[in-house]
């Protein structure tokens with residue numbers, strides 16, 4: 001997510017604020033100003049606006065605490081969290097990997113709502129300690145702020161526990177089904193379906209309320225339902241895609257038609273005879289049959305043009321020990337994850353110490369397009385035979 005302001009780091013987690021947050025912050029400040037003016041007409045404008053601003057700032061901190069609860073539990077359970085971004089509709093924690101077991105998923109998902117509940121009841125208890133009673137409107141500015149924060153955080157916890165994937169409640173539901181059925185993909189599918197049903201109920205309820213006179217409030221509920229519906233559909237499609245990718249082995253997509261260049265070749269020769277004539281972007285560098293590394297268009301681009309004649313491919317290449325190697329049996333999904341994590345576009349495929357081929361992102365995407373045009377079922381896998389093409393040497 002771009003266009004975010006970086007606020008700093010907590011426990012190694014980058015905290016970012018998306019610009020859309022300011023729209024919501026402004027809305028909150030204005031509606032709070034209205035609310036305080038309505039409830040305490042004797043307050044002067046200064047008191048009202050300061051209370052509204054402080055409340056909005058504290059609300060931001062409680063949202064951050066909700067997200068931090070998710071992230072810190074995830075860290076405790078060995079997951080890598082790169083950052084937290086707060087935006088108009090709440091926050092997201094960017095996890096590098098998905099939880100690998102049902103228990104982790106359960107605790108990571110439920111940590112946020114638990115944090116919001118504790119904050120909510122804590123604020124209300126504090127307000128009561130300061131003399132507020134549930135049956136009356138808070139009289140002082142401090143109790144008014146605490147009561148609003150208390151109710152909004154409890155509301156936030158309850159909303160997030162709606163069992164619609166990908167809300168926290170949907171993740172909790174998914175982890176429970178996962179724990180019982182031991183099938184991660186099936187549990188996501190069920191949770192996403194439940195999410196769609198919940199979303200539909202929201203939309204219908206919103207429309208019903210709109211026509212029974214609730215006006216804008218009804219439309220707002222319908223809008224939340226529409227947002228949930230979209231999110232549930234997206235998670236369903238994601239499972240479908242990743243299940244398909246998990247079923248395909250790298251050996252089915254890798255290119256065996258790799259071009260090999262000798263380590264002594266100058267970059268100038270390499271550009272003229274390989275890059276400009278074959279259109280391929282990735283080549284293997286070899287020394288008398290021994291694989292040394294990989295050279296790509298990107299590596300050549302890093303060397304200034306006036307040094308192409310004096311630089312060999314060996315000097316510009318990425319050596320083997322820096323490359324992540326996969327085997328023909330690796331799933332395409334794992335290969336894609338590895339490429340994303342290391343920011344590379346291709347990986348060498350090695351089996352028993354011998355190079356078998358290269359797999360690239362572009363190849364995998366093309367393969368998925370072919371499968372979707374042919375409408376092949378996810379279970380379809382080609383018969384592994386008669387792959388033409390062998391390792392090819394450049395002249």
Ligand SMILES: [Zn+2]
Pocket residue numbers: 066067070112113160168
């Ligand atoms: Zn959450």
